[in-house]
Amino acid sequence: MKLPTSTEWVLHCAASLAQLQPGETASATQLATYYDLPAPYLAKQLQALTRAGILAASTGPRGGFRLARPAADITMLQIVEAVDGAVAPYECREIRQQGRGALSAEECRETCPLARTMAEAHDAWRASLAAVSLADILAELPSGAPARTRRILTG
Amino acid sequence: MKLPTSTEWVLHCAASLAQLQPGETASATQLATYYDLPAPYLAKQLQALTRAGILAASTGPRGGFRLARPAADITMLQIVEAVDGAVAPYECREIRQQGRGALSAEECRETCPLARTMAEAHDAWRASLAAVSLADILAELPSGAPARTRRILTG
DNA sequence: GGTCGCCTACTCGGATACGTAATGTCCGAGTCGGAATGG
DNA sequence: CCATTCCGACTCGGACATTACGTATCCGAGTAGGCGACC
Numbered sequence: 018m019k020l021p022t023s024t025e026w027v028l029h030c031a032a033s034l035a036q037l038q039p040g041e042t043a044s045a046t047q048l049a050t051y052y053d054l055p056a057p058y059l060a061k062q063l064q065a066l067t068r069a070g071i072l073a074a075s076t077g078p079r080g081g082f083r084l085a086r087p088a089a090d091i092t093m094l095q096i097v098e099a100v101d102g103a104v105a106p107y108e109c110r111e112i113r114q115q116g117r118g119a120l121s122a123e124e125c126r127e128t129c130p131l132a133r134t135m136a137e138a139h140d141a142w143r144a145s146l147a148a149v150s151l152a153d154i155l156a157e158l159p160s161g162a163p164a165r166t167r168r169i170l171t172g
Numbered sequence: 173m174k175l176p177t178s179t180e181w182v183l184h185c186a187a188s189l190a191q192l193q194p195g196e197t198a199s200a201t202q203l204a205t206y207y208d209l210p211a212p213y214l215a216k217q218l219q220a221l222t223r224a225g226i227l228a229a230s231t232g233p234r235g236g237f238r239l240a241r242p243a244a245d246i247t248m249l250q251i252v253e254a255v256d257g258a259v260a261p262y263e264c265r266e267i268r269q270q271g272r273g274a275l276s277a278e279e280c281r282e283t284c285p286l287a288r289t290m291a292e293a294h295d296a297w298r299a300s301l302a303a304v305s306l307a308d309i310l311a312e313l314p315s316g317a318p319a320r321t322r323r324i325l326t327g
Numbered sequence: 328g329g330t331c332g333c334c335t336a337c338t339c340g341g342a343t344a345c346g347t348a349a350t351g352t353c354c355g356a357g358t359c360g361g362a363a364t365g366g
Numbered sequence: 367c368c369a370t371t372c373c374g375a376c377t378c379g380g381a382c383a384t385t386a387c388g389t390a391t392c393c394g395a396g397t398a399g400g401c402g403a404c405c
Contacts, residue, residue: 021349022350046376055352074377075358093290108174134300145292178388213391216340236339
């Protein structure tokens with residue numbers, strides 16, 4: 018069970034974009050330079066966030082990415098699932114219905130306890146991430162951080 | 173973020189082994205036949221559980237696998253981490269210390285809020301799985317299940 | 328008939344190929360800003 | 367001096383190699399039980 022490396026990238030990028038002022042944008046190249054990341058691959062991930070409706074993209078000179086809605090309305094879960102997909106890590110293939118000890122369809126009306134337990138754990142994980150928004154993250158940074166980020170990122 | 177397919181296999185196998193009586197064992201071949209799984213690969217996963225101290229293996233004729241300790245002392249988390257490894261899905265590589273916007277080591281004394289949030293979510297997931305033991309799973313099965321499992325599995 | 332020894336068959340354990348998905352890179356389509364030009 | 371037109375450069379978007387991991391398989395070492403021979 019492993020999240021893509023790019024998860025950390027987009028989380029930090031989203032946090033940086035949240036520190037910009039309304040109307041300002043940052044290009045994929047600027048963000049890649051800011052964190053020393055491979056620019057083309059980072060752009061690919063930012064596109065995924067755009068498709069998910071988390072970021073908005075502008076083309077042309079002075080274009081780039083910005084948050085599609087207020088930082089308080091963007092949760093960690095939304096960002097993570099945008100890059101990794103929203104599929105549960107445990108996929109029940111109903112092996113209890115296969116082989117020598119196969120159960121009848123009648124006996125499988127109830128979801129098997131194993132799958133249910135795994136699903137509950139996944140729900141707990143999702144709830145924990147959904148409880149934290151980008152605004153909550155920004156609130157934990159030093160008060161001077163946004164100005165510094167804007168100056169270095171766009172400079 | 174995806175768990176190996178074999179996770180479902182070993183969970184079901186562990187549940188089946190928990191239904192055996194003390195002293196009884198089931199070989200990898202028997203378990204593979206019971207669930208219609210590729211025997212050699214299943215054996216590889218059962219070995220991982222043996223190394224983790226969850227199962228005990230006996231060689232020779234009439235040998236096989238059995239639980240290494242009572243079902244109440246084996247949690248879902250222990251089984252899952254035995255096959256998947258115990259590494260957290262989100263690995264913080266401290267990209268905030270790289271690139272144009274790198275923070276000084278002084279400013280990174282505190283773990284970054286993003287990594288902390290991801291770690292808390294992982295803790296919630298682990299706690300949810302650690303709260304359920306194999307004995308809890310067995311308690312949800314029909315009362316006649318153990319006898320049926322033993323008959324088909326060892327027969 | 329009992330006991331000892333050997334042998335066979337079955338078990339797990341680790342080392343070895345294959346397929347798929349994430350990682351990393353590239354080039355093309357579209358668009359806005361700016362400069363040069365003409366009025 | 368101002369408006370217009372054209373050009374250029376920068377942006378995102380999707381399509382293409384490369385690498386690493388999970389999947390699947392095989393063969394070898396070790397052991398307990400069963401059979402036969404011997405006492």
